[in-house]
Amino acid sequence: MDYIDYYKILGVEKTATPEQIKSAYRKMARKYHPDVNAKDPEAQKKFQQVNEANEVLSDPDKRKKYDQYGADWKHAEQYEKARQQQGSGSNPYGYNSGEDSFTYEDGGDFSDFFQSFFGGGSQRANGRQRQYRGQDYNSELHINLSDAYTTHQQILNIGSKQVRITIPAGIENGQTIRLRGYGADGVNNGPKGDLYLTFIINNNTPFNRIGDDLELTVNMDLYTAVLGGEVMVETMNGKVKLKVPPGTQNGVKTRLKGKGFPVYKKEGTFGDLYVTYQVLLPTHLTDKQKELFEELKNLSLKN
Amino acid sequence: MEKALYLSFEECCVHYQVEATFIEALEAHGLVEAQTMGQQKFIAHDHLTDLERFITMHYELDINIEGIEVVSRLLRQMESMQNELRSLRNRLEE
Numbered sequence: 001m002d003y004i005d006y007y008k009i010l011g012v013e014k015t016a017t018p019e020q021i022k023s024a025y026r027k028m029a030r031k032y033h034p035d036v037n038a039k040d041p042e043a044q045k046k047f048q049q050v051n052e053a054n055e056v057l058s059d060p061d062k063r064k065k066y067d068q069y070g071a072d073w074k075h076a077e078q079y080e081k082a083r084q085q086q087g088s089g090s091n092p093y094g095y096n097s098g099e100d101s102f103t104y105e106d107g108g109d110f111s112d113f114f115q116s117f118f119g120g121g122s123q124r125a126n127g128r129q130r131q132y133r134g135q136d137y138n139s140e141l142h143i144n145l146s147d148a149y150t151t152h153q154q155i156l157n158i159g160s161k162q163v164r165i166t167i168p169a170g171i172e173n174g175q176t177i178r179l180r181g182y183g184a185d186g187v188n189n190g191p192k193g194d195l196y197l198t199f200i201i202n203n204n205t206p207f208n209r210i211g212d213d214l215e216l217t218v219n220m221d222l223y224t225a226v227l228g229g230e231v232m233v234e235t236m237n238g239k240v241k242l243k244v245p246p247g248t249q250n251g252v253k254t255r256l257k258g259k260g261f262p263v264y265k266k267e268g269t270f271g272d273l274y275v276t277y278q279v280l281l282p283t284h285l286t287d288k289q290k291e292l293f294e295e296l297k298n299l300s301l302k303n
Numbered sequence: 304m305e306k307a308l309y310l311s312f313e314e315c316c317v318h319y320q321v322e323a324t325f326i327e328a329l330e331a332h333g334l335v336e337a338q339t340m341g342q343q344k345f346i347a348h349d350h351l352t353d354l355e356r357f358i359t360m361h362y363e364l365d366i367n368i369e370g371i372e373v374v375s376r377l378l379r380q381m382e383s384m385q386n387e388l389r390s391l392r393n394r395l396e397e
Contacts, residue, residue: 026363026364026365029363029364030364030365030366033359033363033364035356035359035360035364036360036364036366036374036378038378038381038382038385039382039385132310132318132319132351132355133348133351133352133355136352172389172390172393173389173393174389174392174393175389180349188318190318191308191348191351194352209393210393210394211390211393211394
């Protein structure tokens with residue numbers, strides 16, 4: 001755990017006045033606040049640092065303690081305990097000031113440095129009351145591509161509760177859905193917050209998913225390619241037999257209409273499956289086979 | 304209109320400690336959608352997320368209504384571009 005220079009984070013001098021700190025903080029907050037940044041994890045991180053710096057420097061008691069111990073902060077708690085035992089402690093570092101209190105959606109993590117210095121994150125009681133609707137939660141859900149093929153239900157553990165959610169077929173990797181009312185409880189009878197669930201899809205199938213279409217490469221022996229025949233092709237819902245015309249070239253693509261991925265929230269609509277044939281040439285020929293290929297070659301040359 | 308799913312402008316002012324004029328200005332600029340019932344105006348619970356964001360922008364970031372209008376529009380554009388980017392990225396990564 002490293003020492004954090006809160007002055008540096010806000011870009012102010014150690015001698016900065018409360019007004020200068022407030023103004024520096026607002027400037028930084030306009031740049032990094034999650035409400036003016038569209039899902040930018042970097043900005044979110046920066047904002048947490050800025051918020052934490054403000055939390056300390058805008059509070060006279062916290063700022064005093066921070067200044068007092070400085071780089072020697074590791075011993076701060078010990079000094080403090082010793083002082084309190086001498087009878088002079090009256091909780092000098094309570095959280096009781098500040099007009100600007102940001103709440104941010106993930107519940108607001110403070111750094112280890114902050115926590116070891118000031119205890120847990122602050123719950124300011126007398127700042128502007130911003131809470132009515134409950135906080136929103138953000139979470140990730142990892143699912144397999146094969147599961148994303150059908151609309152299905154999944155049980156999630158949200159806090160201590162188990163919640164059954166429906167995942168519509170055709171959800172895309174990285175897509176976020178909002179589950180209304182699955183966030184934190186509201187305050188003063190306010191509505192509950194929402195849960196924003198981002199899906200991370202792991203491809204556990206042989207298919208490549210391109211939007212609503214799927215791609216698959218199918219191997220075929222030389223004889224089927226030359227003479228025509230049938231190949232078995234895997235699809236998301238079982239194998240199908242495909243007729244291969246004689247003289248099928250390597251790399252030829254064929255489209256299986258409606259055998260692709262379901263279109264999100266358009267029940268019964270599917271993309272297509274594109275099958276690319278890869279012709280495998282025979283290797284390790286026997287003498288007899290070699291002889292026959294020579295014969296074929298001579299015949300072809302004559303024509 | 305189901306009362307439980309709406310919050311009156313007055314209640315908004317109490318819960319969020321903001322002036323009525325601010326909420327009225329948001330409505331006038333088309334930033335929040337209000338429903339009128341009798342003499343009172345209401346905001347659907349569904350739109351409270353937006354309202355809260357505007358309150359933060361105004362009271363904590365010192366952005367005026369016109370600024371909020373621009374920021375909101377740009378954020379919406381960014382969001383739709385991010386979605387497009389995600390789709391394109393998924394195509395490339397497969």
